[in-house]
Amino acid sequence: MTGLIIVFDEEKRKYSLEERVYYGSFSDALSVSDWPMKELQVCLLSFDDEKINEACIAKKQWKVATAKNRIEFSDFVQFEPAIRFDELEKEIGNRFKSHFTYTSDGQGGNFPPKTWDEVWKALIKLRPKYKDSLLGLIEKCTQSSIIKRDKIHQTIAQEKDSVQLSLDISGFERKGFRNNLFYREREKPAPFLQGIQEASLIEDRMLDHDMSVFGDWTSIKKYQVGATTFKKRDQSLTIVNVNRGAIEHALGVDLIYYNHSSQSYVLVQYKRLNKTSTGNHEFRPDEQFNKEKKRMEKFSKENPIKAVPKGKPSFWYRLNPEIFYFKFCYDITFSPLSSDLIKGFYLPLDYLNIYINSGELKGPRGGAVLSHKNIGRNFNNSFFIDLVQHGWIGSRLKTTDSLTKIIKDKLQAGRSVMLARTKHRDETEDW
Numbered sequence: 415m416t417g418l419i420i421v422f423d424e425e426k427r428k429y430s431l432e433e434r435v436y437y438g439s440f441s442d443a444l445s446v447s448d449w450p451m452k453e454l455q456v457c458l459l460s461f462d463d464e465k466i467n468e469a470c471i472a473k474k475q476w477k478v479a480t481a482k483n484r485i486e487f488s489d490f491v492q493f494e495p496a497i498r499f500d501e502l503e504k505e506i507g508n509r510f511k512s513h514f515t516y517t518s519d520g521q522g523g524n525f526p527p528k529t530w531d532e533v534w535k536a537l538i539k540l541r542p543k544y545k546d547s548l549l550g551l552i553e554k555c556t557q558s559s560i561i562k563r564d565k566i567h568q569t570i571a572q573e574k575d576s577v578q579l580s581l582d583i584s585g586f587e588r589k590g591f592r593n594n595l596f597y598r599e600r601e602k603p604a605p606f607l608q609g610i611q612e613a614s615l616i617e618d619r620m621l622d623h624d625m626s627v628f629g630d631w632t633s634i635k636k637y638q639v640g641a642t643t644f645k646k647r648d649q650s651l652t653i654v655n656v657n658r659g660a661i662e663h664a665l666g667v668d669l670i671y672y673n674h675s676s677q678s679y680v681l682v683q684y685k686r687l688n689k690t691s692t693g694n695h696e697f698r699p700d701e702q703f704n705k706e707k708k709r710m711e712k713f714s715k716e717n718p719i720k721a722v723p724k725g726k727p728s729f730w731y732r733l734n735p736e737i738f739y740f741k742f743c744y745d746i747t748f749s750p751l752s753s754d755l756i757k758g759f760y761l762p763l764d765y766l767n768i769y770i771n772s773g774e775l776k777g778p779r780g781g782a783v784l785s786h787k788n789i790g791r792n793f794n795n796s797f798f799i800d801l802v803q804h805g806w807i808g809s810r811l812k813t814t815d816s817l818t819k820i821i822k823d824k825l826q827a828g829r830s831v832m833l834a835r836t837k838h839r840d841e842t843e844d845w
Contacts, residue, residue, distance in 0.1 A: 420460070439486065440486075453473070456555055502536050506529075575741075577607070586649075674836040676804075681710075683738070759786075
């Protein structure tokens with residue numbers, strides 16, 4: 415394995431870049447050869463030509479100019495105090511000093527593998543308190559190429575997508591929390607929230623309050639298998655994975671999202687589009703799908719949509735007060751470091767029923783076949799996030815109490831349920 419060093423020696427840019435490091439990530443256009451696109455590398459950053467300020471992960475992106483690519487920097491380990499070049503050279507074996515001096519001179523570049531090994535040993539020796547953080551960077555780069563497609567890891571990938579989708583809807587920058595979302599797999603696979611690194615610990619009384627909006631939380635929290643809270647200024651997002659069965663027996667994941675500002679709920683259920691021999695991606699409704707759809711339709715029938723009464727606040731208005739949405743996913747693969755959402759599209763339950771009943775999804779054998787070729791209008795990730803985030807879709811008025819029953823039904827079905835709700839600093843206890 416090798417790494418690189420980049421020297422930013424322009425005085426005017428120094429303070430701007432240091433500020434961007436503080437916010438968790440930044441990018442720049444640089445000329446770096448012999449580095450495959452999208453591959454992660456450990457990188458040392460110098461904001462002058464005298465010392466190393468940070469270690470981080472760098473990712474080479476697309477070309478932005480002749481001989482230059484966009485490089486994304488994240489996962490910073492700040493050295494306090496910074497490590498001077500002459501201090502580092504003293505720790506490096508004599509045979510590698512010239513390679514280090516040549517590489518760190520000017521704008522930097524890639525270290526030869528053996529020189530990099532010596533540099534790495536010297537960094538840990540000089541700043542031993544950062545050893546675990548530095549080794550964490552190596553682990554992330556090693557895992558960046560891991561892609562798993564088995565059923566268990568497809569479930570973990572869907573759980574990760576639910577967490578990242580919740581971050582986006584809540585207005586959090588998903589990439590800014592990439593360090594928190596790093597999944598560590600030990601002896602056997604675990605639910606996503608159990609495996610992520612540096613998850614915030616939540617006291618029981620805090621969790622009881624945060625999640626009480628979902629109804630009788632105390633009666634179902636025994637099924638909790640993971641929980642975390644993400645915070646940004648005056649807002650927080652609490653996410654809990656509730657699961658009755660082991661991860662091996664979970665066939666999918668559901669997200670129940672509560673938007674505090676619009677007091678609305680959106681329920682998302684994941685379905686996989688299977689790739690056919692012709693390259694098409696299709697979903698054929700099966701018994702499990704029909705059972706789940708009937709449960710949703712039963713809930714909708716028992717809770718009919720009503721007009722907003724006079725005198726109610728404007729935030730109750732919805733373009734569509736539908737609660738249930740299906741996310742149909744293309745290739746579901748688990749990559750520990752990816753911050754991308756699973757590619758796919760969303761369909762509201764009422765629209766999907768119209769589609770099925772119209773006969774437009776009828777396949778060659780008479781059954782319904784949903785594919786990316788015949789689906790027509792749909793929501794992509796960004797459009798769906800905008801609609802939920804601004805309260806244009808989701809529940810309203812008297813549907814809150816009914817959600818407890820939905821959650822319990824999911825638990826009895828042995829499936830994973832991802833619960834997410836936003837919370838503002840000025841929120842009162844009586845809500």
